[in-house]
Amino acid sequence: MELADRTVGFLLSLISVSIFTYYTFWVIILPFVASDHFIHxxxxxxxxxxxxxxxxxxxxxxxxxxxxxxxxxxxxxxKA
Structure with a gap:
């Protein structure tokens, strides 16, 4: 069971870091990139x-x- 717990924890951490990175790039960096750039x-x-x-x-x-x-x-x- 310990291996399953570690795997789930690793996947949750990976998903959290991915969402954080995506959102940070989207909100902080993307406004400074030209609007016709392919990354948009x-x-x-x-x-x-x-x-x-x-x-x-x-x-x-x-x-x-x-x-x-x-x-x-x-x-x-x-109680009742």
């Missing part, structure tokens, strides 16, 4: 650089609130 075809429009994290945050907040509400309802039913 690999990135979404700049508007999505704000919309995607906001949407992810809203989904995360909603999921967290639903989980807390579920746990509160479950604990209330155990």
């Amino acid at each position: 075809q690999y990135f979404l429009p700049q508007e999505y650089a704000i919309l995607i994290p906001i949407l992810a945050g809203v989904v995360l907040d909603c999921s967290l609130c639903m989980f807390v509400g579920y746990v509160m309802i479950k604990s209330e039913k155990k």
Whole structure:
């Protein structure tokens, strides 16, 4: 099981570093590159650089609130 845990941890770390690198390049470096450069075809429009994290945050907040509400309802039913 230890090998599986290490593999999953490595894959999660690799995915996280890849997303961080992509987003950093997209938001910080890409605005300074000429708009007709070929590299722009690999990135979404700049508007999505704000919309995607906001949407992810809203989904995360909603999921967290639903989980807390579920746990509160479950604990209330155990008391009764």
